[in-house]
Amino acid sequence: MLTSKFESVCGAIGLVAVLVALVGCGKSDGMISVTGLVTYNGDPVQDGSISFTPVDGRGSSGGGMIENGQIIRGKSSPGKIAVQIYANKIVEKKNPTAEEIERGITSDRVQYLPGPYNQQSKLRITISDSERHFDFDLNNKGEIPVGMTGE
Numbered sequence: 001m002l003t004s005k006f007e008s009v010c011g012a013i014g015l016v017a018v019l020v021a022l023v024g025c026g027k028s029d030g031m032i033s034v035t036g037l038v039t040y041n042g043d044p045v046q047d048g049s050i051s052f053t054p055v056d057g058r059g060s061s062g063g064g065m066i067e068n069g070q071i072i073r074g075k076s077s078p079g080k081i082a083v084q085i086y087a088n089k090i091v092e093k094k095n096p097t098a099e100e101i102e103r104g105i106t107s108d109r110v111q112y113l114p115g116p117y118n119q120q121s122k123l124r125i126t127i128s129d130s131e132r133h134f135d136f137d138l139n140n141k142g143e144i145p146v147g148m149t150g151e
Contacts, residue, residue, distance in 0.1 A: 031062055032127055034074035036134040040087060040113065044069025045138075048087035048113075052076035055124065071134075076127050083123035083148075085136060087113045114142035123148050 034052065038045040048066035052074075059077025066072065066087065088109045096106045116122050117136075122144050125134055137145050 029060070030077060031060065031075040032078055032129060032132055034062075034064065034071060034076050034127060034132050034134065036071045036074070036136065037069050038066050038071065038085060038087075038136045038138065039069060040138045041140055042137075045085075045087040047089070047109075048085060050074065050086075051084045052127070053082045053084070055080040055082050078128050080124060080126050082121055083125060083136075084118045084121045085113060085123070085138065086111050086118050113138060114140065116142035116144065 038048065038050070045066050046068060049063060050066055050071055051061065051063035053061045054077050056079065059079060062074070062076040064071050064074030066085070089112055090107050091110045092107050093100065093105075100106060111118070117138055123136070125131075125148055134148075135145075136148070
């Protein structure tokens with residue numbers, strides 16, 4: 001009878017351990033949700049993307065989409081981060097070919113932000129659990145917003 005109680009207690013402890021593992025100990029990827037606004041010359045960026053890359057090479061790169069000026073589903077590792085922002089607009093083709101017209105391809109998506117915001121990005125931010133919302137006020141001069149130079 002003592003063995004039966006011992007087995008019941010051990011079984012209950014095992015069950016509790018499994019439940020705790022399933023509920024409270026899920027795998028974390030270390031990524032932090034990032035929110036914010038992205039404007040260009042005062043207007044919300046309607047369509048684009050944002051990427052986050054750790055400056056020190058530690059952690060994972062992340063990113064998100066930009067819709068109507070809002071960072072959507074933004075994720076990043078914490079730490080000092082290099083940011084690249086791309087914005088797209090629809091431009092009608094000046095001289096589409098007959099085949100393009102027939103296929104309905106009369107416009108292109110064009111990236112229009114200056115290089116200091118993407119390919120030659122100088123944007124730097126520090127992301128943490130308490131610092132995760134950033135507003136990027138971009139302009140046609142490629143000026144880096146105050147506090148986003150990493151200095």
